[in-house]
Amino acid sequence: MLGFFKKNSKLCLYSLFFVAFIFFFFQLNPVLADSTGYNSNTGSSDATLWGQTAEGVQNRIGLGNDDPRYIIANIINLALGFLGIIAIVIIMYAGFMWMMSGGNPDKISLAKKTLISGIIGLIIVLSAFALASFAIDAIYRVTTGANLNGGGNSLGGSGGYGGGSGLGSLPMQCSSSGDMCVPNDSYCQSNFGAYYSCDARCQCVIDNTDSCYNPSENLCNIPCRAGLSCTGSSGCSDNSCGLGDSSCECCCDMTLAGTEEDQCKLMYPTLSCTNVEGRCPGADKGVCCGCSSDAQCGYSSGCSDDTCCRPRPVVQSVIPSDSSSDVCTNSEIRITFNQNMNAGSLSKNVLIVGEYGSTCPSDTRYLDDASILSAFSFGTSGLNACVINGTSRSVGDDVIFSPNSFLDVSTLYHVIILGDLDLNDETDQGILSFWGVSMDGHFHQTFTTISDQNGTGGVCVVENVNIEPSSYLFKTSQDSASEDDSVVADNPTFDTVRDGDKLFIAQALSGDNQVLSPMDGYNWDWVISSHNEGVARFDNVSDLAKNERLVQAVPGVVDGRSVIEAVINMNPYSGSNSSMMGDGLSAEAPVYLFVCENPWPPIENGVWEPWKPNPNTYNYDIYYCRDDGGVGTFDDLPAFDSVGTSGSLAPGVMSQHYFSYKAPPPVGSIQTISNVESSSDGGAVHLSWTPVSGAAGYKVYWGTRSGDYDSYVEIPGNTEYTAEKLENGKTYYFNVTSYTSDNSESSFFGEKYIIPKDESAPDVVTGFEISDVVSSYIKLSWNELADADRYEVSYGLFEGPPFGAVLDAESYTSIVIQDLNPDTTYYFGVRALDESDNPGPFSEILDTRTQE
Known part of the structure; x- marks a missing residue:
């Protein structure tokens, strides 16, 4: 067989070229044919295939239900691979002939010709692959506007050509049937940013929703763009960011910041990974900053006032809950977001709207915005939409709406939060986060007030008082510099760190635990005090509500306790109140100041109190500090795991308990x-x-x-x-x-x-030039480089590097080279070295000829 190739090398080469051309032709057509409607996943087609259906072709040839052109292309693809193997065998055989020639010129000549023929054949096969790949991709981009960047059996892959399993890495959008994906690069580009690559991280947009779908994990609501990770101080699952978990952020890798692999820069050229305090935990995590428009940040984020891509606000819960009934007419409405909201955007965009008959009652106003009326189908029942007058205030992640007067009984009310209906117009509309990022679309849910019972007008009386938190431990009396607790409104850092102060909120509750709002006709004040101001006292914060106090742990105290007490006082309103029920009701929340980084019992969900016997009939409790004082907790005392009461009491012993230590977790490596x-x-x-x-x-x-x-x-x-x-x-x-x-x-x-080492090289030296050229010496100079410790000059008779001689110029930016030969051409280069002797790249290579 090898003899045949030697005698007919030209014929073999022409044959290889012809087969490669045929391969290209058949490789191209199926890709373009997909646009006619053929689906290689299902074998179906909206158009006829060579005058027949795909099923008809299958019945005639008995080779499956793929397009015959696909089958031929597969065969040719296999043939090209076989021909490539033959070409490599010819090259190896030529090498063997050469080694065994024994110096015979004829045999060497024959070996050379065979080697050249094999190489040419291999080049033709590889060129066919490269040419076909380039041409197909170019034509596909021109005709579809998308990149043929994955899937399919395009040039050595597996699956259908441009379809079938190959669609797994193409831009996708789920069809209405929910069982098929089709390429839709324009959809992903418009929704996730001009530079967004719709890859396996976010493949499908589920029909009738605004969420992404990750088929490998079968999860929806995954908004972190490709390359970013959903990260938080308490650990975050892949979909936590999409579900509005306020403790989780879409974070980039700070170790890649400023490099060509910067995850933010890959999304949009002006973005860079930046460490923003309080956002992504750890020095190795950051957020994408440097934006000028929302489109650069992707679908789930917007460009904030500080030019960083920050998550859009999401409503997490509303009290009263959706479609709830029997709501008190003096209830407050609490809306919890995933972040702090802009106080200035609340009044026009947080609406409580009631449905009324012919006229709107007092202390309400007609809803006259046609777009809102249409969006929520007001007016279709013949009723008026009336906006309730009240005040909205932001406290942490909560927005609290308090009506100016009682709601009406047996009335349907709508909680409406206006958002941004067009995220692509670069104008933020509706409610905004503190950072100026708009919410995606409107939010809407309803509740119905209670019927009039015994002539009370649906007003619920106060039956219980509650304080949040119900019990609290201060582990330090020092305030953190990373938060500002001097003001509440428009302050995303207010009471966000567990330091030396904490916001306590008193609540008046109905019999079914609805939070009630004081108003004319049933009003009250709060009397809030600390039982031990030597341990816990109140800070003066001007814009706190009547039922709020910022409690400050007193510096210098190591171990102490107090009680925060809240009492309802209706006496100032005795003349106007319809009822005095609830007057004098109170609640207490114990406060502990125990300076310890690792106390037992542990803090759970922000609440802490010492261990007490059950039933608590004895006047003692137990807690201790596990912290040994060193960095971290590896040297701390173990934690108690269980408490037992077995065994008989000794004489004179009133209470007896056995504590066992919790076994530490296993050791890894x-x-x-x-x-x-x-x-x-x-x-x-x-x-x-x-x-x-x-x-x-x-x-x-x-x-x-x-x-x-x-x-x-x-x-x-x-x-x-x-x-x-x-x-x-x-x-x-x-x-x-x-x-x-x-x-x-x-x-x-x-x-x-x-031992960490500086492994980054200095930049290239600029401004390199030659002057003072004479017969035996020459002068060189260059610009100073900021990260250079010294410079190294190389020169020689041949263009390098490498050159011939190397001179240490130390930290100088010029040097005179002497003892050169006259009338001789020399080549010169200079590079910088840093303190760790990491060499930078050579400057521009210069040459000159010395004088005679």
């Missing part, structure tokens, strides 16, 4: 520790470790002395971490522990050490 690309600003070290069953998270410790760690970080739900801004050239020791949900911590996994 550090798998890898390595340097990552660092700079003169500091080194970076990456660690990974084995997962531990039952662990809620991990803690990474490090320091510059073995066994003595002065830094640590908590890593919830992850098994890797990158420590940054380390001192280059210094030895660092790392260790890892695991911990459970109640802060029980394991022993160390095992110490590892590493």
Whole structure:
């Protein structure tokens, strides 16, 4: 067979070229044919196939239900691969002939010709693949406006050509039937940004919804654009950001910031990953900043006032709940968002609308906005839509609406929050987050007030009083610098850190625990006090409501307790109130000041109190500080796990309990520790470790002395971490522990050490020029480089690098090279080196000829 190829090399080459051309022809047609309606997933077609249906073709040839052109293309694809193998065999045979020639010129000549023929044949086969790929992609872009960037059996893939399983990585939109995806790049571009790639991260947009669908995880509402991760201080699942979890953010990787792999820059050229305090946890996480329009941020985020891509506000809950009935006419309406809202945008965009007969009652106004009336189908029942007058205020993530007067009995009310109906017009409409980002679309739900009972007008009397939080522990008396607690409105940092102060809210409750709002006709004041102002006192915050107090732990106290008490006082309104029921009702919330980073019992859902015997018939409680005083909790006392009462009481003993310690989680091991690309600003070290069953998270410790760690970080739900801004050239020791949900911590996994190194090279030297050329010396000069420690000049008789000679110019930006030969051409280059001797690229290579 090899003899045949040697004798008929030209024929073989022409045959290879012809087969490659035929392959290209058949490879191209099926791709273009898909636009006629053929679906290789189902074998169906809206048009006829060569005058018949696909099923008819299958019946005639008995080779499946694919288009015959697809079948031929597959065969030719296989043939090309076979021909490529033959070409490689010819090359190997030629090499063998050459080695065995024994220096015979004729045999060497024959081996060379065979080798050249094999190489040419291989080039033709590879060129056919490359030419077909380029041409098909170009034609597909021109005819469809999309990129043929995945799937299909296009040039060596698997599945259908441009369809079938290949559609898995093309832009998708689910069809109305819900069982088929079709390419729709324009949809993804318009909804997720001009630079958005609709890849496997977000493939389908479910029909009649605004959410993404991830088929690999069968989850909806995944708004983080490709490359970003949903991250938070308590661990976040992939869909947490999409479901409006306020503790989770779409975060980028800060270790890639400023590089060509910056995840934000890949989404839009002006964006960059930026560490914004209070957003994404850890120095290795950031958010995308540098935007000028919403379209650059994608569908679920908007461009905020500080040019960062921030999540759009989402309503998480409303009280009263949707379609609820028997709502008191003096209830407050509480709307919880996933973030702090802009106070100035509330009055016009938070509407409580009632349906009334011929006229709107007093203290209401007609809803005359035609677009809102149409959007919520008001007027179709012949009733008037009347907006209730009241006040809206923002407290943390809550918006609280208090009507100016009682609602009417047995009336249907609509809670309407106006949002932005066109996210692409670059004008923020409706309610805004504190950062100026609009909500996607309107929000709407309803409730119905209670009927008139015994002539009370549906007004519910106060039967209980509640304080939130019901019990609280201050672990410190110091205030955090990362929050501002001097004002409530338009302050996204108000009471967001567990530090030396906490907002307490008193609530008046009906018999079925509806939160009631005081108003003319049934009004009250609050008397709120601290039983021990030497432990907990009130801070003066001007815009707090009557039922709110900011409690401050008193500095200098290590262990103390107080009680916050709230009492309803109706006496100032005795003359106008229809009822005095509820006057004097009170509630108490214990407050503890225990300066300890790791107390037992642990804090659960923000609430803490000491352990007490059950039933609590004895005048004692138990708590202790597990913290040993060092960094982290690896050296802390263990936590109690269970309490028992078995055994008989000894004489004179009134109460007896047995406490057992909770076993710490298992110990894992550090798998890898390595340097990552660092700079003169500091080194970076990456660690990974084995997962531990039952662990809620991990803690990474490090320091510059073995066994003595002065830094640590908590890593919830992850098994890797990158420590940054380390001192280059210094030895660092790392260790890892695991911990459970109640802060029980394991022993160390095992110490590892590493020396961070500056591995980033200086920039290229600019301004390189030659002057003072004479017969035996020459002068060179260049511009100073900020990150250069010294410069290295190379020169020689041949253009390099490498050159011939190397001179150390130290930190100077010019040098005179002497002892050169006259009338000789020399080549010169200069590069910078940093303090770690990392060499930068050579400058422009210059040449000149010395004088005679």
